[in-house]
Amino acid sequence: MNVHFDLRCLQDNNFKHRGVGYHSAVLLGAARKFLPHDCKLIGLVDPLLPSLDEGFQGLVDETSSVFAPIEASSVCAFIELSPMTHDPSLAARLMRGDKVFKATIVYDFIPLDVPQRYLATAAAEDDYAAQLGWLQGYNHYFPISKYSSARLQELLPIPRSNIDVTGVALREPFEKRMEDGFQVANRPANIKLPKEYVLCVAGGDPRKNVEVLIQAHGRLRKKLPNLHLIIVGNYGSDQIAGLETIHLLSNGNRSRLEFRRGITDDNLEALYRFAKVSVSCSKIEGFSLPVIEAIACGCPMLVSDNAAHRELIQDENNLFHGSDIERLSVLIHNVVKSSTLRRSMLDSQIEVPKRFTARKVTEAFWVPICRGIRQLKLSVRKGSVVRERKTARRPRLAILSPFPPDSSGVADYTRRTVQSLGKLVDVDVFTDASIPMATPEVKNFFPISEIPYTSGVYDSVLAVVGNSHFHTKIIEQQRRYGGPCLIHDNRLAELYVWWKGADYLIGLAKKYLKRCPTVSEVEFWVQNPGNLPSIFFGELIDCSKPLIVHSRGIQQQCFKEHGVEPVYLPFSCYRVFDESKLSTEGRIAARQRLQIPLNQLAIISLGIVAPSKGPEACIESIKLLKQQGIEAHFYFVGSSGAMRQPLMEFAKEESVETQIHFTADWVDERTYQDYVLAADAAIQLRNHFFGGLSGAMLDCIASGLTTVANDDLAEALDSPSFVLRVSDQLKPVEIAGALATAIWDRSYLNRLHPSRRLYLEEHSFDRYAEKLLHTLGLNFAESDSRNNADFSLGQSQSFVRQPLGR
Numbered sequence: 028m029n030v031h032f033d034l035r036c037l038q039d040n041n042f043k044h045r046g047v048g049y050h051s052a053v054l055l056g057a058a059r060k061f062l063p064h065d066c067k068l069i070g071l072v073d074p075l076l077p078s079l080d081e082g083f084q085g086l087v088d089e090t091s092s093v094f095a096p097i098e099a100s101s102v103c104a105f106i107e108l109s110p111m112t113h114d115p116s117l118a119a120r121l122m123r124g125d126k127v128f129k130a131t132i133v134y135d136f137i138p139l140d141v142p143q144r145y146l147a148t149a150a151a152e153d154d155y156a157a158q159l160g161w162l163q164g165y166n167h168y169f170p171i172s173k174y175s176s177a178r179l180q181e182l183l184p185i186p187r188s189n190i191d192v193t194g195v196a197l198r199e200p201f202e203k204r205m206e207d208g209f210q211v212a213n214r215p216a217n218i219k220l221p222k223e224y225v226l227c228v229a230g231g232d233p234r235k236n237v238e239v240l241i242q243a244h245g246r247l248r249k250k251l252p253n254l255h256l257i258i259v260g261n262y263g264s265d266q267i268a269g270l271e272t273i274h275l276l277s278n279g280n281r282s283r284l285e286f287r288r289g290i291t292d293d294n295l296e297a298l299y300r301f302a303k304v305s306v307s308c309s310k311i312e313g314f315s316l317p318v319i320e321a322i323a324c325g326c327p328m329l330v331s332d333n334a335a336h337r338e339l340i341q342d343e344n345n346l347f348h349g350s351d352i353e354r355l356s357v358l359i360h361n362v363v364k365s366s367t368l369r370r371s372m373l374d375s376q377i378e379v380p381k382r383f384t385a386r387k388v389t390e391a392f393w394v395p396i397c398r399g400i401r402q403l404k405l406s407v408r409k410g411s412v413v414r415e416r417k418t419a420r421r422p423r424l425a426i427l428s429p430f431p432p433d434s435s436g437v438a439d440y441t442r443r444t445v446q447s448l449g450k451l452v453d454v455d456v457f458t459d460a461s462i463p464m465a466t467p468e469v470k471n472f473f474p475i476s477e478i479p480y481t482s483g484v485y486d487s488v489l490a491v492v493g494n495s496h497f498h499t500k501i502i503e504q505q506r507r508y509g510g511p512c513l514i515h516d517n518r519l520a521e522l523y524v525w526w527k528g529a530d531y532l533i534g535l536a537k538k539y540l541k542r543c544p545t546v547s548e549v550e551f552w553v554q555n556p557g558n559l560p561s562i563f564f565g566e567l568i569d570c571s572k573p574l575i576v577h578s579r580g581i582q583q584q585c586f587k588e589h590g591v592e593p594v595y596l597p598f599s600c601y602r603v604f605d606e607s608k609l610s611t612e613g614r615i616a617a618r619q620r621l622q623i624p625l626n627q628l629a630i631i632s633l634g635i636v637a638p639s640k641g642p643e644a645c646i647e648s649i650k651l652l653k654q655q656g657i658e659a660h661f662y663f664v665g666s667s668g669a670m671r672q673p674l675m676e677f678a679k680e681e682s683v684e685t686q687i688h689f690t691a692d693w694v695d696e697r698t699y700q701d702y703v704l705a706a707d708a709a710i711q712l713r714n715h716f717f718g719g720l721s722g723a724m725l726d727c728i729a730s731g732l733t734t735v736a737n738d739d740l741a742e743a744l745d746s747p748s749f750v751l752r753v754s755d756q757l758k759p760v761e762i763a764g765a766l767a768t769a770i771w772d773r774s775y776l777n778r779l780h781p782s783r784r785l786y787l788e789e790h791s792f793d794r795y796a797e798k799l800l801h802t803l804g805l806n807f808a809e810s811d812s813r814n815n816a817d818f819s820l821g822q823s824q825s826f827v828r829q830p831l832g833r
Contacts, residue, residue, distance in 0.1 A: 028400070029103040030062060031069045033118060034090070036109035037083045038076035045230075046195065046316055047134060050171065051108040053196045053385060054132070054392050055086045061393035069097070073117065074507075093509030095120035096127060097572045099487060099804020102404050104396065107131035107165070111138075115161035116481035120510060122164045123483055126804070128403045130396050131162070132193075133170040135313025136178045141234060159183065161483075167399050169193050169392055171314040174334035191395045195314045196388035197323055197380055200292045204300070205323035205380055214301060218294045221285075224255035225359055226302035226326070228295070228317040229309070231262050236308040236331065236349055238273050241284070243356035245277025250360055257285045257298065299324035303369065304362045309333060310349050323380040327372035329358050339379050345372060422452040422805040425479035427501045428491035430456055430472075431464040436722045437493040437515050443601040445469055447796035451807035452486075455479070459500065475500045480508035487803040489513060492567065494522045505570060511803055512571035514593075517581050517719035517743075519563045521553050532563065539565035539588070556639050557714035561588060573802060577720050578743035584717045594802050598720055598744060599795040600729040600787055608704055609731060609778040617704035628659040630766070631706040633699075633723030636667040636689075641712035641737075642674055647759035648710065648766065650681040655767055659686065661710075664702045665723075666692040703727070708766055708775050709734040712757055719743060728786060731778035735765045745790075747782035749774070 036042040036051055058068055070087035071094050072079055079090060094117045096103050105121040110131045121127055138145035138155055146152045163183055168190045170176040176192050179185055197205065214220055225244065229235035237258055244256040262270070267286050274284050290298070299305060305321035305328050312335040318328050319339065330336040331349040340346065347354045362369050426445065429438035442464065445454045449468025456469050457479055463472045473479075479488045490505040492498050494516035505512055523532045529549040536544050540561055544552075552559045562584050568574060574593040576582050586592045607613055615625060623629055630649070636642055642663070649661045667674070667689050678687040690698070709732050711724045720743055727734040727750075734750050741752045751765040769775045788794075800807045 028063070028065065028101065029067050029069055029097055030058070031071055031094075031096075031103065031105045031121060032087060033094070033105075033107050033109070033113075034070040034079060034083065034087075035073050035076060035113045038072060038079055039112070040077060042109065042112060043080070043083075046314070047109050047112065049198065049316075050132065050134075050195050052083065052086065054193075054389055055106075055108070057385070057389035057393060058086075060389070061397055071118070073113075091509070091572070092570055093572050094118045095488075095508075095510040095572065096124050096804070099124070099511075100126075100801070101804075102126045102128070102400070102407055104128040104130070104400055106396070109134070110162055110165075111136075111155075111158050114481075115158055116483065117508070119481050119483035120485070120488065122161065123486060126403070126407055128167075128396070128400045129165045130167040130169065130399065131165045133162075133168050133175050133179050135171075135175050135311075136182060137234065137311055137313065139182070140311050144233065164483075165189075166403075167191070167395055169395075171195050172335050173338055175313045177334075191391055193388050193391040194383045195316055195319075196385040197319055197383050198292055199385075200296045201299075201320045201323040201380075202384055204296055204325075215294075215297045218290075218297055220297070220301050221253075221255035221257075223251070223253055223363065224257050224302055225363070226257050226259070226298055226305045226321070227308070228259045228305070228320070229307070230260040231266055234310045235260070236310050237270065239308045239331075239349060239352055239355060240306050241270055241274045241279070242277040242352045243359060244284070245274050245279030246352065246356045247360055248278050248280055248283075251363055252280070253283075254303075254359075254363060255283045255285060257287060257302075259287050259290065259295065259298065261288055262286055295320075296324055299326045302326050304329055304359060304372075306355070306359070307331060307336065308349060308355075309336070312336065315339065319380040319383050322373070322376045325373065327362060327369055328376060329355070329362070340376060342372075342375050345376070420453075422486045422800075422807060423455070423484060424448065424452045424800075424803070424805065425455050425457060425485045425488045426491060427457045427475055427479065427489070427504060429493075429495075429497035430458040430460040432462070433458075433460045433497055435493070435495060435497050437491060437495070437497070440515070440599075440601055440722070441491055442466060443599070443792050444796065444799070447792040448800070450793075451796060451800060452805055455485075459497075475504065477504060477508065480504065480510070487511060487805055489799075489803065490571075491515070492519075494519050496522070496525065498522065499526050502567070506566060509570035509572065511573055511575065512567055513575040513596075513799075514564065514567065514571075514581070515577065515720065517562055517578065517584070517717040518556060518559055519567075520549075520559055520561075521556070523563060524549060524553050535563055535565060536561070539563075554638075559717075562717050565589065575799070575802060579745075580717055580719070580739055580743045596795060596798050596802065597790050598725060599790050599792045600725050601722070601792065602700070602703075602726050602729055603787060604700070604704065604730045606779060614704050614778075617701040621698070621701050621705055623660075623705050628657065628770070629662060629706050630659050630708045630710060631662045631664050631702050632710050632712075633703070633726060634665045634711075634721070636663050636665060636670050636674070638670075639714050641714055641757040642670065643677055644712060644757045644759050644762060645710050646674065646678050646681055646683060646687060648762040649686055650683050651759055651763035652767060653683060653686070655763070657767060657770055659766070660688060661686060662688045662690065662702060662706070664690050664694060664699065666694075668692065703730045703732065706732055708732065708769060710762060710766075711736045711740060712762075713737060713740045714755075714757060725790075728783070731780050731783040733769050733775040735762050745786075747780065747786045749777075749780050749782065 036047050042048050068087040070090040072090050074092050105127050170192050173192055176190050227240050229237050299321045305326045307315055307317050307330045311333050321328050329345055330340050332346045428441040429435045431438050431442055446468045448454050453470050455471045457473045457475045459475050479485055488510050490501050490512045492514045529546045532549050568589050568591050576593045577598040582593050582595045649659055652659050671689050678684040703726055709727045713719050736750050737755045738752050739755050741750050753761040
């Protein structure tokens with residue numbers, strides 16, 4: 028089972044070295060003590076944030092930038108370590124999963140209590156409202172204090188049974204000091220300490236309210252002239268200057284006020300141990316680590332009267348109002364002057380930190396999580412999760428893809444796919460096609476954007492990628508958000524060079540091939556794909572879980588280059604030819620429309636004419652057939668562009684120029700199908716050997732057309748027996764020999780092979796759709812089309828944005 032952790036708070040410099048980062052790291056570090064041994068810990072990271080520190084990397088088994096379930100069909104868990112600090116929509120797909128146990132830590136709701144500082148703009152208010160909306164979607168909550176728990180229940184309808192208060196664990200040096208007791212010790216030599224001092228561990232946030240303590244200390248100048256005040260925290264020079272001014276105006280002695288920052292835990296422990304008293308003045312807190320740290324080190328605490336402090340310190344004699352300077356100065360004076368009072372305070376507080384050992388805090392966190400995961404697994408096994416979905420709605424799937432009228436084979440394939448998918452699930456297509464072709468099975472068309480990943484309304488999001496300009500925005504979204512990805516092509520080099528330049532492909536080669544090609548070498552690869560050293564899928568493999576391919580060859584190449592085995596789904600036939608048209612009468616009619624003589628032996632090659640398709644080898648094969656007494660005509664069916672003239676010159680050199688024909692650059696659908704029906708045989712070749720696919724080759728198979736194909740291409744499509752395989756060297760003698768054999772034994776005349784029917788059944792779009800949905804973990808078989816709830820992208824039914832009001 029996979030357990031996903033949002034590690035963004037450990038990437039962010041604003042949080043990783045503060046309480047949020049510390050608490051997260053402690054809980055994460057204890058995961059393996061509680062979770063089953065077969066659990067994989069996956070840390071989710073944002074590439075746009077700083078890299079994860081090496082120390083944090085060791086807390087998980089692997090890191091991933093894909094904020095989505097890796098195995099959508101299996102139960103997993105998602106632990107949000109800091110729900111209110113980063114964009115919650117990045118984890119929308121994990122929050123959406125009904126087989127995901129979702130748990131979150133709750134620190135505080137201070138922005139709501141101090142809106143003038145944290146929610147001063149409408150945008151900040153809206154963002155916080157959205158975060159509160161997302162916060163409703165978890166299965167279990169772990170506030171760090173009873174105060175935060177109560178505040179959570181005030182704001183959101185969270186059942187008490189879904190909440191466990193954990194507190195925050197003492198850091199190791201302070202827990203060890205508590206265990207060792209408070210024996211008198213010599214002052215450490217490595218840190219300079221005044222003889223008498225008051226300590227305050229705070230920070231630069233105004234709510235820490237250190238001004239009150241500074242003023243109280245200033246008032247004690249005459250009564251306690253040698254008493255120092257040490258303030259520990261990340262204060263800037265401007266802040267320090269301002270606080271020094273306040274101290275001076277309060278009659279303070281500048282030499283008795285110190286600010287220290289960047290000290291180690293060992294030095295902080297010493298500061299606590301030898302202080303007369305430690306003070307926390309905060310106006311509001313979710314928890315207060317300095318309180319339990321100080322007491323654990325044998326230092327009594329004076330605390331401001333807020334809810335989080337009262338959970339820790341109940342004695343009214345140790346509390347002061349956050350603005351009561353006079354009372355605070357009296358309390359400090361009394362405890363500094365009386366060792367008996369100091370001991371009495373410590374005796375009354377000493378049990379407090381014992382409630383927050385690492386063992387107790389991590390146990391309070393992980394035991395409910397393990398229980399929740401077990402319960403979810405049990406409910407899935409019993410089928411209750413599926414039944415709940417059945418009564419609610421059909422699964423929702425978003426697909427990012429080109430779509431007709433885009434001039435793209437991938438666009439055509441996607442349209443045929445959604446026509447079958449739409450029978451089982453609700454499909455929205457995100458495409459930049461100008462006016463997408465009307466398709467009843469598509470619920471909505473939207474422009475390509477981040478919305479399917481971040482809206483939270485989809486059960487799965489599938490990115491469809493190919494080697495053309497139609498896919499650049501899709502690749503950008505996939506690299507940012509990750510998740511399921513279907514790659515049609517067997518290489519992406521040409522696209523990267525066209526899109527981002529040769530230097531970008533050189534960078535990919537450095538990263539994934541550990542070599543640095545020259546620009547001229549890259550240009551040679553693009554012009555001669557058969558010489559490519561890689562499929563250049565690296566960037567997408569890193570963020571695609573699962574990665575889906577249509578070829579065993581591509582699957583094997585991915586594993587060879589990256590150690591990742593994609594999911595293999597057999598390519599479907601998206602042109603199915605009526606058997607009546609494959610009869611003798613149907614083929615004669617097609618020839619008449621094309622004005623091909625009935626007695627002519629017609630051989631075709633389908634698709635754009637390109638060097639990678641071995642056009643010269645095709646022409647040479649016609650020459651060799653002619654030498655064997657077989658007069659065959661060859662038709663390039665597809666755009667030939669600048670290649671037409673040199674190929675005609677080559678045909679003339681081979682003395683077969685009258686037998687080589689080219690169609691117009693644009694072939695309409697009717698004409699294209701007529702050539703498939705009219706032909707006696709076909710040649711389909713590829714000189715790049717990573718298991719590349721061919722829609723044209725599928726059309727040959729779907730029509731039962733005897734076709735010569737090289738091994739790599741034939742294998743990639745699981746080709747049936749009437750596909751005649753030749754070596755990948757594209758030798759004309761082998762091609763001509765295979766054709767001659769079929770012509771002589773007249774096997775090419777049979778278009779209605781039993782293997783054709785079986786192939787069409789196995790490679791139908793209906794079967795493909797079922798396999799695809801299974802790969803995506805969507806329970807389509809249990810869905811009920813009669814319960815089809817409407818929705819919009821403006822509002823997720825699970826997570827409702829709640830306005831705060833101004």
